[in-house]
Amino acid sequence: MNFQRYTRPVRKVSHKPVMLGTFILASVLVSLAILTHQVFRNFKSVEEELFRLKQEQKASNNQNEQKHAIRKRTPSENLGSQNLTSQGTTYIRWGRRDCPNKDGTQLVYEGYAGGSFYSHVGGGSDFLCLHSDPTYTPGRYIGGVQGPAYVYGVEYRDSSARYRLFDLSLIEERVLQYQGVPCAVCFVRSPSKLMIPSRETCPDGWTIEYTGYIMTGGYKDTKHSSSHICVDKRPQVILGTQGNQYSNLCQIKMKFQRYTRPIRKVSHKPVMLGTFILASVLVSLAILTHQIFRNFKSVEEELFRLKQEQKVNNNQKEQKHAIKKRTPSENLGSPDLTNVGTTYIRWGRRDCPNKDGTQLVYEGYAGGSYYSHVGGGSDFLCLHSDPTYTPGRYIDGVQGPAYVYGVEYRDPSARYGLFDLSLIEEGALQYQGVPCAVCFVSSPSKLMIPSRETCPDGWTIEYTGYIMTGGYADTKHSSSHICVDDTPQANLGTQGSQSGAYLYVSEIRCGHNVPCEPYVSGREMTCVVCSYL
Template identity: 75%
Template sequence: MKFQRYARPVRTVSYKALMLATFILVSGLLSLVVLTHQVFRNFKSLETNVKDKLWRLQQQQESFNNQNEKKHLIRKRTPSTAFVSVQCYLCLGTTYIRWGRRDCPIKDGTQLVYEGYAGGSHYSHVGGGSDFLCLHSDPTYTPGHYTTGLSGSSYVYGVEYRDSSSFYGLFDLSLIEEGVLQYQGVPCAVCFVRSPSKLMIPSRETCPDGWTIEYTGYIMTGGHSDTKHSSSHICVDDTPQAIHGSKGNQNGAYLYVSKISCSNNMPCEPYVSVREIRCVVCSYL
């Protein structure tokens, strides 16, 4: 009896199936690459946005810090007129008028803005302004925008000292030619001081604690008997100057030293009747 040898059938893979499997594999790999690339791009974009926002926040913080420092930076004066840095908001300084002088006090932090001439209303006019002006020594006029002739209804005149020699002992007249104050023109100066505030105190010659003296003087205004209108009270320096070449009675605006009348509700203590009124201009430290 012959036995036939068993032959296992050989399986063959079709060409189409192999190509399909290869296509699927390659497509999957390509999809994975594209997805990976997209994720990478999104990550880079996110990283860029985060860096940009962080940079903007840093810039805003630096800007805020700079503004905050500027808001709090001023210069503070001590009674010795030395300056130290302190913090405040836009406390750059203030101005005041030094009546009777062409210059400003010689001290750190005080400087001349301009010098000029005191002006006011005529002593005999019933109207006009009641205040005194510090007119610039170098005026300007807009071409074609002014009139000529005596056609105005309001005028400003030069101011002159009117008190006689009996008052000369109140002042230091070392800066006045020949030591004669009466009838001379009154100069003025606008001063800038690196201080957040200034104050004129009548009836005092010293400043409160924490304030610095700019100058001392006497309260002066128009006379009560020969004027027909009121004028303001100003603090005129007790070491006055005069406008050069202004000698002689010009009959313009007048300045007299003011005195206390301790009646009509003005207490005679501590005030003394008919005594001249001192004044002081102070700036805050």
């Protein structure tokens, strides 16, 4: 059998459509990537600025109503007319502007619940009770918004059905959702206080102060972890804050117009082939990038650990002089301490205030979670300067997955002009390690008040400072708010960025359930630690 091969002429196909289609697709993808990056960088600042303008306008309209929301009390009204005994403690009554009407319990101050913005990944994890009458001393703040740590007001967010569990008789509108949360700091003539979750009665020998519900941020809409607080089951609200005061998320829509021009008919197979090849390359690059991103943190941590171990060895002698080891008798001073007292941490210092009744327990280094870790601890620790390692109580090497790193000051140098740097040899605070001291005071109670520099009548100042926490953008987990001394010290031998945990000065953002009178948006938050004597 003879086979004859038949052929037919085919027209010559130009490769220009393939190149053109590939170029157009690549251009669109690159443009989308650049645009997405720019939107991501600018989204938060635009969101906050729009919300700030809206809230300032709303705050001015409700100014008179806000003044009636929390009535200012005189010092005698705050602490009552009775003479307090030498024993007592304080607690925060969340959701109320007053303290229980019972013997032995008196109001220290009333205010507004404050915390981090719901969509911020970093920032503070604990809720603060902001004083209703903040102090702003000239030279103790910088006008405008610097960031990167902010404090906002707090609002009730549960559905209306959930709030039927509460007694709303003290709320005129009988609506709790989307309203601001007040708070009250109460002094009780008792040596101790206790909050018990999932119980409505106290153990024998204890007295009920108030009952309520455990509340915290939502696991979906809130992008950071928050502390659990006990909110009074018969709550009050901050007047003039009704309605959702969280910022609205804006969707950016892009409109594309398609331009065409007549071209000769060609086969689509080369275009499809070029598109398939380009898509395959992009997918491969995406997978590779994802793998690199997953492995980057572990490599970064290992390099950082090796670098730090080498630096610690080189600076060992200098570090010994940075924190002088004290004997137990030196730490606690006179061994005959009174049987009534409490402790507090003086952040940013290696010593305790030079005053009667206050003595050093130990000094050390501030510790916390690595700034880029999503999980880990949210609170800061005061690590002892002389740790103990008992054989059999540790395993050498890095096992993970939970670590504690040193803490460093991270604000720009301009912000640190607010601090008295006379105790720092270099005169620079940025990128230096943060020390700490645990102090014992012969007082039955201590108290930290945000946005104030003075203590109520009957209380004594231990130290003043600034509220600091992790940044909302670069710190990938929430951190607790701490009061750092305004005449700080630094850990010697730690100058220069060493990463670890970060600390920034916090600013108030009024309008978010915190009134813009007397609070001023963008001003740094001062603090005072008080003891009752």
